[in-house]
Amino acid sequence: MTYVKxxxxxxxxxxxxxxxxxxxxxxxxxxLGFFVVAVSLFPFGVGPEPNxxxxxxxxxxxxxxxxxxxxxxSHLYAADHADxxxxxxxxxxxxxxxxxxxxxxxxxxxxxxxLVLCAPLLGLLMDMNSQxxxxxxxxxxxxxxxxxxxxxxxxxxxxxxxxxxxxxxxLILPLCIPTxxxxxxxxxxxxxxVSVEAHFSxxxxxxxxxxxxxxxxxxxxxxxxxx
Amino acid sequence: MSAQLRxxxxxxxxxxxxxxxxxxxxxxxxxxxxTVAGLYxxxxxxxxxxxxxxxxxxxxxxxxxxxxxxxxxxxxxxWAAIGWAFNTRMASMLAHAIAPTGAMFTFVxxxxxxxxxxxxxxxxxVWDARLTSxxxxxxxxxxxxxxxxxxxxxxxxxxxxxxxxxVGVVNIPIIYFSVRWWNTLHQGASVSITxxxxxxxxxxxxxxxxxxxxxxxxxxxxxxxxxxxxxxxxRDAEWVQALRKVVPT
Amino acid sequence: xxxxxLSGFLNMGGYGLYVWGSYGVTLVAMLADWWFARRALKDxxxxxx
Numbered sequence: 151m152t153y154v155k156x157x158x159x160x161x162x163x164x165x166x167x168x169x170x171x172x173x174x175x176x177x178x179x180x181x182l183g184f185f186v187v188a189v190s191l192f193p194f195g196v197g198p199e200p201n202x203x204x205x206x207x208x209x210x211x212x213x214x215x216x217x218x219x220x221x222x223x224s225h226l227y228a229a230d231h232a233d234x235x236x237x238x239x240x241x242x243x244x245x246x247x248x249x250x251x252x253x254x255x256x257x258x259x260x261x262x263x264x265l266v267l268c269a270p271l272l273g274l275l276m277d278m279n280s281q282x283x284x285x286x287x288x289x290x291x292x293x294x295x296x297x298x299x300x301x302x303x304x305x306x307x308x309x310x311x312x313x314x315x316x317x318x319x320x321l322i323l324p325l326c327i328p329t330x331x332x333x334x335x336x337x338x339x340x341x342x343x344v345s346v347e348a349h350f351s352x353x354x355x356x357x358x359x360x361x362x363x364x365x366x367x368x369x370x371x372x373x374x375x376x377x
Numbered sequence: 378m379s380a381q382l383r384x385x386x387x388x389x390x391x392x393x394x395x396x397x398x399x400x401x402x403x404x405x406x407x408x409x410x411x412t413v414a415g416l417y418x419x420x421x422x423x424x425x426x427x428x429x430x431x432x433x434x435x436x437x438x439x440x441x442x443x444x445x446x447x448x449x450x451x452x453x454x455x456w457a458a459i460g461w462a463f464n465t466r467m468a469s470m471l472a473h474a475i476a477p478t479g480a481m482f483t484f485v486x487x488x489x490x491x492x493x494x495x496x497x498x499x500x501x502x503v504w505d506a507r508l509t510s511x512x513x514x515x516x517x518x519x520x521x522x523x524x525x526x527x528x529x530x531x532x533x534x535x536x537x538x539x540x541x542x543x544v545g546v547v548n549i550p551i552i553y554f555s556v557r558w559w560n561t562l563h564q565g566a567s568v569s570i571t572x573x574x575x576x577x578x579x580x581x582x583x584x585x586x587x588x589x590x591x592x593x594x595x596x597x598x599x600x601x602x603x604x605x606x607x608x609x610x611x612r613d614a615e616w617v618q619a620l621r622k623v624v625p626t
Numbered sequence: 627x628x629x630x631x632l633s634g635f636l637n638m639g640g641y642g643l644y645v646w647g648s649y650g651v652t653l654v655a656m657l658a659d660w661w662f663a664r665r666a667l668k669d670x671x672x673x674x675x
Contacts, residue, residue, distance in 0.1 A: 432645060598659055621671055
């Protein structure tokens, strides 16, 4: 049962979403399960040779994390939209920006953070060394919030549309490519001995930019979808 | 009706349709003339390239198509933004009309890029910065068209696709920069397939003439499609009823 | 051009397949784009009696 307070704030929505999710823990495990399965498929596809797996490992983990995020984000607003509480939230004096930011944060807490925690284990499956694993985890830590923010934008744009989940992936994946490039690229750079400073600076810049701009776009998209 | 031309004169679908109908024949004439001129210069006047032989002549359509794909995306986003900001549906319709032609030029740029790459660099596809960015641009166009097709409500479709187009346009510099970065890091694929041969003036001229030819084409087709959209959407209006011909079944 | 005549023109110094493959597909794509737009216009202008 949903419960909407009179004063809707960032913290309130974040807390509410986390509380709701805690009652359906399966939903948290599903994207994680997909993540593990997706990474595990690659050795079957390309062969188990450790040298080659090591080379593609960072890219494989990153792409799988990206897909897991996009698959899990499509229903971010669906439940609230279905029972009318989304419209209530948009009517409140608090800005839609806060709602969008809170929703994206909740998604990251429930999906992104577990992915980040799980990534080192999967990297080990692909025979990555410890330095590479560290860089991979760090880039995912910076990158998964960006993905959650962009995913939130996609979810708002495709709210209520048939085949919305697949459409969302088509719309948002191109926008995620820079994050993917810098994230996975940092690991290759570290392995060839090049400095990863630039990669992390760029990822940080992308996170800042997305953090500021994406909730604005999401808020606009929510209003378009609901009116 | 006042004979004065204002900025908003053609925001009215009826007047836009009249303008489009009047100008389209001229645009087609210009397109054909420029195409003939461009191809004549390209094949009849421009010399054979020292390194690439006759294969380089693909650039006379590859580069103009690539330029058009980018210009049309910006135009599409621009009109979509205007339609959203000023709540003028004709601007949104114009944006919708641009999308398929833009996507077509992007496809042409990719196809001709591949056919240029095979004889000159040995592979059908090279992940160089510009071709890869073109591929992503195609995804952006397809996304716009897909979103528009998925939304039944006309107003929501106009606004949502406008937002998507704006997000796309803002992201294009970021995407292009990151793709170039990615390309230079992975030295294996650093041969740029679009490194043009040292351009003789005639080659450049042919390319420019073809660009204008494509531009005239784009105007003509986009105007046609925008007219069709306007007539469809405004079909209950008097001026549309007056234009319609009754066709016996 | 180095080769003369129609056969030289079609051959394009051995690259005929690529050059004409490019121009051919481009022409088809542009004609198709135009054709669909024109058909949409016709459909919007005509009313079945």
